Amino acid sequence: MEPRLNIPVGSSPIHRVGLGTDLHRLEPGDRLRLGGIDIPFDRRLCGHSDGDVVIHAVIDALLGAVGLPDIGERFPDSDPKYRGADSRTLLAQVVAEVEASGHVLANLDLVIEAERPKLSPHKERIRQSLAELLKASPDRIGVKAKSREGVDAVGRGEAIACTAVVGLTATSR
Ligand code: MG
Numbered sequence: 001m002e003p004r005l006n007i008p009v010g011s012s013p014i015h016r017v018g019l020g021t022d023l024h025r026l027e028p029g030d031r032l033r034l035g036g037i038d039i040p041f042d043r044r045l046c047g048h049s050d051g052d053v054v055i056h057a058v059i060d061a062l063l064g065a066v067g068l069p070d071i072g073e074r075f076p077d078s079d080p081k082y083r084g085a086d087s088r089t090l091l092a093q094v095v096a097e098v099e100a101s102g103h104v105l106a107n108l109d110l111v112i113e114a115e116r117p118k119l120s121p122h123k124e125r126i127r128q129s130l131a132e133l134l135k136a137s138p139d140r141i142g143v144k145a146k147s148r149e150g151v152d153a154v155g156r157g158e159a160i161a162c163t164a165v166v167g168l169t170a171t172s173r
Contacts, residue, residue: 012106014167018065022056023154023161034112034119034160035126035143036088036133041117045160048077052087054112054126055133057164059087059094061108065168066101091133103168105134109142110164115157119145 029044035054045051060071068074075082075090082090098105108130112119119126123143131138148155 012167012169014106015170016065016103016168018061018063018166018168020057020060020062020064020071020164020166021162022053022060022071023159024051024053024056025153025159026157032117032160033087034122036091036129037122037125039117039119039122049075049082049085049090050087053160053162054110054130054164055087055091057110057162058108058130058134058166059091061164061166062094062098062168065166066098066103068097068101088133095134098168099171102171104171105136105140106167106169107140107142108134108136108164108166109144110162111144111146113146113148113154113161113163115147115150115155 024045024047026043027046028042030040030042032039032041032044033050033052036052045053056071063070063074074094075085123145127138127141127143130141134141150156153159154161
């Protein structure tokens with residue numbers, strides 16, 4: 001896909017920064033939806049939508065960067081419309097809102113925390129998936145995976161967490 005911002009990463013002035021975090025519990029299942037891709041696993045992430053903790057953190061980072069209400073207000077879990085929603089669709093709406101606000105992604109950096117499964121083999125696919133969803137070049141996206149060394153709910157394999165930071169460049173103001 002053609003990068004939307006056709007200037008070198010190092011020369012993009014950052015006009016806005018956003019931070020998003022999320023955590024979802026795991027339950028028995030047959031696949032893990034992370035960053036818009038499916039990873040074979042014996043557990044799935046619980047949630048009102050598809051539970052994609054990575055996309056939810058990215059959405060909150062984008063919304064925060066442009067000063068919009070957070071994901072819970074934007075896509076309330078009390079609204080049956082979002083039951084089982086594909087988070088990629090929600091992200092597409094937010095990307096359109098970011099564009100409408102006069103900004104484009106300069107970069108995204110994220111840390112996914114999971115005890116199991118090992119995410120290293122899947123990081124590149126997650127990066128490519130997010131690049132496509134964000135209409136950005138993959139070299140603007142960093143995906144890191146960590147464990148929590150057996151400590152707390154994530155460390156015990158009961159949940160997966162994600163932290164995302166985005167930088168945005170102004171396109172029209
Ligand atoms: Mg969530």
